[in-house]
Amino acid sequence: MDRKTRLAAFIEAVWNLGDAAAVPTYLASAYTIHHDPGDPWEGRTLDPAGFGERLIQSRAPFPDQRFNVLRMAQDDDAVIMTWTWEATHLGDFPGFPATGKVIRMSGATAYGFDDQDRLTGHWQIADRLGVFQQLQANRG
Amino acid sequence: MDRKTRLAAFIEAVWNLGDAAAVPTYLASAYTIHHDPGDPWEGRTLDPAGFGERLIQSRAPFPDQRFNVLRMAQDDDAVIMTWTWEATHLGDFPGFPATGKVIRMSGATAYGFDDQDRLTGHWQIADRLGVFQQLQANRG
Numbered sequence: 001m002d003r004k005t006r007l008a009a010f011i012e013a014v015w016n017l018g019d020a021a022a023v024p025t026y027l028a029s030a031y032t033i034h035h036d037p038g039d040p041w042e043g044r045t046l047d048p049a050g051f052g053e054r055l056i057q058s059r060a061p062f063p064d065q066r067f068n069v070l071r072m073a074q075d076d077d078a079v080i081m082t083w084t085w086e087a088t089h090l091g092d093f094p095g096f097p098a099t100g101k102v103i104r105m106s107g108a109t110a111y112g113f114d115d116q117d118r119l120t121g122h123w124q125i126a127d128r129l130g131v132f133q134q135l136q137a138n139r140g
Numbered sequence: 141m142d143r144k145t146r147l148a149a150f151i152e153a154v155w156n157l158g159d160a161a162a163v164p165t166y167l168a169s170a171y172t173i174h175h176d177p178g179d180p181w182e183g184r185t186l187d188p189a190g191f192g193e194r195l196i197q198s199r200a201p202f203p204d205q206r207f208n209v210l211r212m213a214q215d216d217d218a219v220i221m222t223w224t225w226e227a228t229h230l231g232d233f234p235g236f237p238a239t240g241k242v243i244r245m246s247g248a249t250a251y252g253f254d255d256q257d258r259l260t261g262h263w264q265i266a267d268r269l270g271v272f273q274q275l276q277a278n279r280g
Contacts, residue, residue: 035246037246037267037269037270038269070250070263071215071218071220071250071263072215073213073214073215073218073219073220073250074213074214074215075211075212075213075214078211078213079213080211080213080220080222080248082220082248082250082263082265106175106177106265107248107265108220108222108247108248108250108265110210110211110213110222110248123210123211123222125222125246125247125248125265125266125267126265126267127177127265127266127267127268127269128267128268128269128270129177129178129267129268129269129272130177130268132269
């Protein structure tokens with residue numbers, strides 16, 4: 001499987017379906033969140049178990065979340081992916097109780113790989129202001 | 141010149157140095173801003189002259205702005221670039237008068253190319269919330 005195919009499978013199994021048991025299939029033993037403004041784990045290096053905890057906590061307010069991959073491009077040691085995201089706000093989020101309304105986001109992520117094509121970390125940007133404005137509007 | 145080299149030259153001449161006369165060297169006759177939340181030109185298709193106006197208006201509050209390219213990756217018809225940006229807030233921005241303070245931003249952009257390696261448009265995400273928080277804090 002090439003890196004783009006592996007990355008698409010990781011996004012589907014782990015982030016879209018929430019399967020924490022699939023994490024060790026895709027992750028290196030150390031995964032670093034290099035840059036991800038607003039992510040509580042930004043700057044940390046996680047092992048697959050720690051990543052699984054991040055997955056479960058991140059998905060709790062948005063259990064039906066889906067990333068839609070728009071484009072992937074590869075260089076020597078990374079794949080950069082642009083995406084949109086959609087989720088129903090079903091669980092509480094700091095400062096924003098659940099509303100049952102749909103939230104949309106767009107972003108881009110550069111994923112690093114090791115020589116066994118396992119994920120070593122990411123650098124991510126998302127339109128947090130767009131999300132914040134939707135959460136505010138939904139709170140009424 | 142390959143596409144990554146051309147894109148780096150475009151960023152330097154046009155966005156960093158603000159040379160509107162260099163726009164026709166790099167742009168196709170029609171340039172579409174497919175996705176760029178918060179950009180007043182989002183959704184529009186510009187010719188090189190219109191792009192030059194956008195350049196001048198965009199740079200006015202931040203005349204010393206610099207994009208620092210972190211990574212570029214290429215697929216069949218696009219180059220995706222991750223970047224950081226830094227500028228001194230020297231001109232008025234809607235709702236935020238000039239403060240002379242440095243603003244920092246990070247983002248990612250997918251640039252489309254035609255078969256003559258000219259830029260046909262972009263899809264962009266930036267951390268607008270981070271910029272907004274800095275502008276708010278600087279306003280005091």
